[in-house]
Amino acid sequence: MHDLREIVSAILYVDRTGIPREYLPHDFPPYRTVHDYYAKGEADGTTRQVHDLLRDKTRRAHGRSAEPTAAVIDAQSVKTSANVAGTSQGIGTGKKSKGRKRHVTTDTLGLVPAVLVTAANVHDTTGGKLPLDEPAAAHPGVTGVWADGGYQDRIFNHGTRLGVDAEVVQRPRAKGFEPLPKRRVIERTFGWLMQHRRLARDYEVLPQRSQTMIHWARANRMSRELTGESAPTWRIETDIPLTSA
Numbered sequence: 001m002h003d004l005r006e007i008v009s010a011i012l013y014v015d016r017t018g019i020p021r022e023y024l025p026h027d028f029p030p031y032r033t034v035h036d037y038y039a040k041g042e043a044d045g046t047t048r049q050v051h052d053l054l055r056d057k058t059r060r061a062h063g064r065s066a067e068p069t070a071a072v073i074d075a076q077s078v079k080t081s082a083n084v085a086g087t088s089q090g091i092g093t094g095k096k097s098k099g100r101k102r103h104v105t106t107d108t109l110g111l112v113p114a115v116l117v118t119a120a121n122v123h124d125t126t127g128g129k130l131p132l133d134e135p136a137a138a139h140p141g142v143t144g145v146w147a148d149g150g151y152q153d154r155i156f157n158h159g160t161r162l163g164v165d166a167e168v169v170q171r172p173r174a175k176g177f178e179p180l181p182k183r184r185v186i187e188r189t190f191g192w193l194m195q196h197r198r199l200a201r202d203y204e205v206l207p208q209r210s211q212t213m214i215h216w217a218r219a220n221r222m223s224r225e226l227t228g229e230s231a232p233t234w235r236i237e238t239d240i241p242l243t244s245a
Contacts, residue, residue: 002029008032014218018197022215040186042212051215054222055111061226067141070106072186074148076102076193077120079200089209090121100202100210102193105145106130108182110189113139115214117207130159136162146182193217 010028014021021031028034041047050154051070056066079099080089091098101122105114114134132155135142145159145166159166196217204210 002033004037006021007034007037011038011216012220015198015213015220016202018203020203038212039209042209043106047212047215047219051112051222052227053220054219055113057158058111058222058226059107059109062109063186064098064109067139068111068113068135069141070108070144071105071113071135071142072146072183073103073105073151074183074186074190076104076190078102078199078202083205084202089202091117100207102210102214103131104186104189104214105135106186106189107178108185110185110192112214112218113142114187115211115212119203129155132162132164135157136164148183196220197234 006029010024010031011034013019013024013028014034021035024034030187037122038047056182057144059066059068077097077099078101079097084100089098089100099120101118102122103116103118104112106112114131116130132145143164145164146169147166148169151166151168156166193214196213198213199217202210203215
């Protein structure tokens, strides 16, 4: 019987460092055991439940109610590894790169009520419907959604049928980088995800396992925010000055 805390630490170690599970340090439980817990947590909904509880607690810590009233939706394309089957990946129409696409919905704090992983050739208009369905069903208080120009009238009509008002946040005509109001929240969330090296490329064989890895990454950040702890450093602090021999 292995300590569940050590199992969680091993999963987060893989998520944060990006190493294959087979290369887990020996002071963690066996990698097959870690993967078994990871897969079972995804299958029975435990991982999602932990993630959602942390999300509700984080919202309350920011003085918000547990239920969001507004959301932002966007997609992120990511390349896949060689072990991913060709049937679950595709070539994106925009960036022309082969991989998968993460359709993500966030609240105004950047927390994630819904995520869907598809092949990269699934258009935003199609892939954006399911991340919109889930918040509408699980969070009926959501009445407004912001999106970029990649989401066409079809998704807005879909939002109307769900009782959600969708609004396009247009990009400025001026050249150069400029953070967009409202949509900058989800761009920041994508940046947080990419701090976990396991998400810099999609290594998971199954798309649902990729979604679970995203939930673990968000749970990691939310738990550290709630406890005020940061990622540990292996640098040894000393007052003894280093001198050359």
